[in-house]
Amino acid sequence: MDRIPIDLAHIQDFKGKYPKQLWYLFFSEMWERFCFYGMRGMLVVFMVSQLGMNEKVANLQYGATQAWVYAFTFIGGLFADKILGLRKSLFWGGMLMIVGSIILSIDPKNFFFIGIGFTIIGTGFFKPNISSMVGQLYKDGDPRRDAGFSFFYMGVNLGALIGGYICIAVAEGSLWQSLVPEHLRWNVGFGFAAVVMVISLLTFTQTQKSLGPIGLTPLPHLELNQRRTREIATYVGSLVLVPIIIAMVANTEYTSYFMMVIGPASILYLFYEMKSFTAVENKKLLAALVFIVFSIFFWAFFEQSGGSLSLFAANNLNNEVLGIALSPNGVNNSANSFFVIGFAALVGLVWLWMAKRNIEPNTVVKFGLGFLFLAGGFWIFYYTKFFANEQGITSLGIFTLGWFVITFGELCLSPIGMSAMTKLSPQKTQAVIMGMWFLASAYGQYFAGLLGANIAEASENATNAEKLNVYADGYYQLALYALIAGIVLILISPLVKKLMQDVK
Secondary structure (H helix, E strand, O other), X not given: OOOOOOOHHHHHOOOOOOOHHHHHHHHHHHHHHHHHHHHHHHHHHHHHHOOOOOHHHHHHHHHHHXXXXXXXXXXXXXXXXXXXXXXXXXXXXXXXXXXXXXXXXXXXXXXXXXXXXXXXXXXXXXXXXHHHHHHOOOOOOOOOHHHHHHHHHHHHHHHHHHHHHHHXXXXXXXXXXXXXXXXXXXXXXXXXXXXXXXXXXXXXXXXXXXXXXXXXXXXXXXXXXXXXXXXXXXHHHHHHHHHHHHHHHHOHHHHHHHHHHHHHHHHHHHHHHHOOOOHHHHHHHHHHHHHHHHHHHHHHHHHHHHOHHHHHHHHHEOOEEOOEEOOHHHXXXXXXXHHHXXXXXHHHHHHHHHHHXXXXXXXXXXXXXXXXXXXXXXXXXXXXXXXXXXOOOEOHHHHHHHHHHHHHHHHHHHHHHHHHHHHHOOHXXXXXHHHHHHHHHHHXXXXXXXXXXXXXXXXXXXXXXXXXHHHHHHHHHHHHHHHHHHHHHHHHHHHHHXXXXXXX
């Protein structure tokens, strides 16, 4: 892993819109996202239908599980920065994800939290580091970076589309009924995740030589034995954490305590790191914090997808879009990814077109637009109540239109956000900043669980028609909050732009 076949300048001086290394990272990330989103789409439905949890508890449990997944990306990014390097961290994370998926495929009912524990830690080591490697394919100030991240994000969503639909559709029995025995449907759903993670790691290991020095050890000044000692200690320490994570995920109140600590602690750590940077670098880091804080609110609303919207899809949607019979939960879990695949590259090219004419909106305004689209999508979710029958069943087609609108909000925020993190952070702290970006997602997931639990509690013991109204009214409130956040971001954009200095 420590050989350098090509230098960084050669990689960054690529011709055309995208470097070839982006394709390799694209496919590795695609299969990992198949694993992640496939499992995400199954969690709440599995907990309600197979583990017997009520909907409020399932939402809280979903929020806690997903919060830990993203929170651990901060820790994984830290160890990648300081000890393992991006590549070894990615490989170790992938191995742990494979173990977790295999455990879940063997006996998901009895080994649920054990499998989730391995998956959480594995994702923490894998996820922030592959995004950091994408950022290093570009020179500072390269206008092609946003388009590159948009293309990379399309790979994320290709995996999410395939895994997000197939896993839950097979597990619920609406896909491949004749091929998968009923008593093994959930095992097979979780088993898909293990298979595709093996493909993801093979893709990375077979193409990593083309990355040159990107992602190698951060400790080249130490002797090999000293480096290996620290690496082994990291591997062992992460395994020791597995039972601790299992206990904390299984008890959601522990997650609440953790969330009270990890966010402030990460900010304090960043302030400590800022002592060694220049004033210009520190202003950029403060701008990054603005994006990080606002992204919490975005994900708290967006991630209703895996929580309350999963239950809304299961209870209140029909199974037809444009005359085609589809799994409502499969659509809920994959429609967004479907639209990203169709429009991510186009949006990236629009940014390039606007940049050439000096009319591209700055990153802060893009974030604000993201919230406005999010508000529009949740208003459509609310509006489905007016198309419901007496049994509380409404249109899957209109619901899908809501995801179409939200997709443009995500494309204004998420790939642009990842790109901004790499542009605003100094090289030696990029993985930590990327980890904080995903830590913001952890808070979003955590609050998503709380919001979904409140909606579920309000609709407890209600008829299906009454439940539809409660859920729809909840989405109306979220649309209003998203609208306010978008307006605030656009209003403060001149101030944040000053903090960003020369970063567009």
